[in-house]
Amino acid sequence: MNFYAFSALLNAAAATTLGIFVYSRDPRNPKHLAYGLYCLSLSVWSYFYFAWQITESKELALLFVRLLMAGAIMIPVFYLSHTLTLLDRIDTHRRLLQAGYVFGGVFLFLDCTPYFVADLRTEAGFQHWPKPGIAFHFYLVWFTIYVVYATYLCIHSYQTARGIRRNQYLYLAIGSVIGYLGGFTNFPLWYGIPIPPNGTVLISLYTAIVAYAMVRYRLFDFTVVMQKGLAYLLLTFFIAAPSFVILLAIQQAYFGEASYQFSTIMLALFVLAISAAYRLRTRAQAVVDRTLFRHRQHMYETLSAFPNALVTNLDLKSLTNTIVRTLADVIGIASASLYLLDKEHDAYLLSASRGLGSNGMPAVRLSARDGVPACLARAQTILVREELEQAPAQDPSRSLADILAAMDSDVCIPFVNKDRLVGFCNLGPRKDRRMYAEEDLRLLSTLGQNAAIALDNAMLYEDLRRSQALMRRTDRLRSLEIIAGGFAHEIRNPLTSIKTFIQLAPERKDDEEFMGTFSAVVAEDVQRIERLIQEILDYARYMEPRFAEEDLNDIIGSCLYFIEVKADSKEIAIEKDLAADLPQVLVDRQQLKQVLLNLFLNAMDAMEEAGGRLTVKTHRLTKPTGDAWVQIEITDTGGGIPADSVDHIFDPFYTTKHESGERAGTGLGLTIVHEIVQEHHGTIEVDSTVGVGTTFVVTLPVDPVSRGSSQGHRAHETTDPLGR
Structure with missing residues (x-):
């Protein structure tokens, strides 16, 4: 094998290997396809160049020359296409590419005739060097134009690009210049110029330099x-x-x-x-x-895919039951138990179990300082009871083995996240009595890492839900002070009529008209008081959202009743402009009352010093999609909110009421308002001008339940804790 054959073989191997790997990664990607076609043309040229160099038969040599030229004919158009796709300029050069394919097709046809390769001759030590036909001269001009233009585009793009693109184009330009300077050394001998094709091997440098740019500067969108x-x-x-x-x-x-x-x-x-x-x-x-090994393969496939399902489950109880059930079913174990960290008591509590009878029930609470949790937190690795039992009698590991035996555990998997043991899972003996192989333990260890992250997230989400529930209930109870004033005013008249009836009843018990009329009035007043008490109890008691069809104007009127006494005392006039054609709205009545009372009380606080006017309006809306919506406008004539505070009023603990003596702000009221409106799949907007007043606009869909299901529960889970 001579040097030229070896260099051709090296070119072929490089082009074939890199072309296949790039194209197979993403066959639909235009960049990958263009590079694959370019490597294909180089491979065809190189393989038959190699065959041409090692053959001694003139007939075979002529055949191999025509075949290698078939690859060479497509090199310029594929090179231009490859370059344009990398530079994202294919659309501006589409006609040039189309012309190139036409020329390439014509030259491929002529390659089968003496018009392209006329004959073979001995030249500069080569026994079978091709003699050009008349069409070859036109091909060489076309080849030169396309290759030089593509290389020019690389150099020009390098000069105008910035950042990582500049580095990408630099390597592309360098590779092009080196590769084609070497490739052009094949042409002089066609015309009898005694310059040997020693530069052929440089073509491999082009593929190597481009490959380096791919890895180092992400020329394509992959590295591995x-x-x-x-x-x-x-x-x-x-x-x-x-x-x-x-x-x-x-x-x-x-x-x-x-x-x-x-x-x-x-x-x-x-x-x-x-x-x-x-x-x-x-x-x-x-x-x-x-x-x-069908069962084993099924186990590996299931457990390998299992972590993907864990991270989407934020319900802690459901998550722990899923982990235990899946491990028990897939591995084929008789019993399993999962313990979770109780941060408040620094202990691990039994959270889920499978197959534990009443006699074999392990302790439901383990201190973090106990043997098994302490060892897992320290070692952060799986405990295997059989291995612990092999330790000497004096070794502390033997006591751990006894504890695991009492818990009916052959294997104990730690759930460690951020160097903190959030829990662990005990796996009992397998039903077929097989031991756990090393590969099984590696898979369970990986599963434990993913489960730890999922459990930690679910625990944080559970804490967040509890905090939000407490925050809402606290806000409701704080508002009861205002409601109590309205309640006292509201029941004063009914209590007066009841008191009068009780005082007069003994004297006029024989007056049937009096007793009948007054009894009906008293009964109606008692029912009125009962309704008011029930409204207050429902408001103060935290409940999960319960959507029902409600009259929005009626809810607004009920809330305004409670604040009328305070409004009168502060010389605040209340104006209502409630649309009569509002449809019934599917809302949680108590949550919406919480929203309205917060906004009403905030408006009155803003007008506390000088009085003013609180205006409440409702409108009916129809979105372009045809969905029916309702809108509530709450406007006050207070001092307004500064522009730099408007963007933060829905942030938790952000308040502008630090100087309010009667109702100091905690910064949670509007946060809760925003969250409740979001849960109803509505929006809340604010428009405020300092010295003029503030308007809050709450927009709600008539049917939030169907709207929420169409958007999917997943969208709700991706919002932040405030629902924004």
Whole structure:
């Protein structure tokens, strides 16, 4: 094998390996496709260049020359296409590419005729060097124009680009110049100019430089696949080079001469056999696992995919039950138990279990300082009872083995997140009595890491829900002070009529008209008081949202009743402009009252010093989608909110009432308002002008339940704790 054959083989191996890896990564990606086609043209040219260099037959040499030129004909148009896709300029050069494909097709047709390659001749030591036909001259001009223009685009893009793009285009330009300067050394001998094609090997540098740019500067949108491609290319080279030398030496030793053609073919078959064996081994392993070890393979596949399902579950009880149930079913164990950290008591409580009878029930509370939790927190690795039992009698590990035995645990998996033991899971003996293999333990360890993250997130979400519930209830109870004033005023008249009836009843018990009329009035007043008491109890008692069809105007009127006494005392006039054509709205009555009371009381606080006017309006809206909405406008004539505070009024603990003596602000009222409106799939907006007043606009869908289900529960879970 001469130098030129070797360089062609090196070019072919590089182009084939990198082209296959790039294209197979994402066949639909235009950049990957263009690079794959370019590597295909280089591969065709290089393989038949190699075959041409090692053949001695003129007929075969002419055939190989025509075939290698078929690859060379497509190099310029594929190179231009590859360059344009990398530079994202394919749309502006579409006509040039189309012309290139047309020229390429014409030259491919002529390549089969003497018009392209007229004949072969001896030239500069080459026995079969091609003689150009008339069409070859036009091809060379076209080749030069397309390659030079594509290289110019690379250099120009490098000069105008910035950042990482600049580095990408730099390597692309350098690779293009080096590769094609080497490639052009093949043309002088066609015209009898004694310059040998020593630069052919430089074409491999182009693919190598582009590959480096892919890995180093993300020329394509992947790295791992290119790392593997380069690794396989180097591995192939380091196997092929010494193997080729050994083949030649063996032939020389046994047969007295060495055949380069035979050695090359044997080496190619050897490399192909190694590649095929690797792929076949992987597939054979998969077939064996699915056929002979079906249950084990199913277990690995299920447990490997299980972490993806864990991270989407924020319900702590459901999550713990899912973990225990899945492990018990998939691994085939008789019993399992899961303990979670109780941060308040620094202990681990039994959260979920499977297959534990009343006699074998383990302790439901373990202190964090007890043997098993302390060991898991310190070692952060799986405990295997059988291994602990092998320890000497004096070793503390033996006591851990006894504890695990009492808990009916063969394996204990720690759930560690951020160096904190959030829980652990005990797995009992397998039903088939098989021991846990090393691969099983590695898989369970990985599962434990993912489960720890999921459990920690679920625990934080549970704490958040409790905090929000407490925050809402506190806000409701704080508002009861105002409601109580309105309640006292509201029941004063009914109590007066009841008191009068009780005082007069003994004297006029024989007056049937008096007793009948007054009894009806008293009964109606008692019912009125009962309704008011029930309204207050419902408001103060925290409840999960209960959506029901309600009259929005009626809810507004009920809330205004409670604040009328305070409004009168502060010389605040209340104006209502409630639309009569409002549809029934699906809302949680008590939550909406909480929203309205917060906004009403805030408005009155803003007008506390000088009095003013509180205006409440309702409107009916129809969105462009055809959905029915309702809108509530609450306007006050207070001092307004400063512009730099408007963007923060819904933030938790942000308040502008620090100087209010009667109702000091905590900064939670509007946060709760915002959250409740979000839960109703509505919006709340504020428009305020200092010295003029503030308007809050609450917009609610008529049917938030159907709107929420259409958006999906997942969208609700991705909001922040405030629902924003």
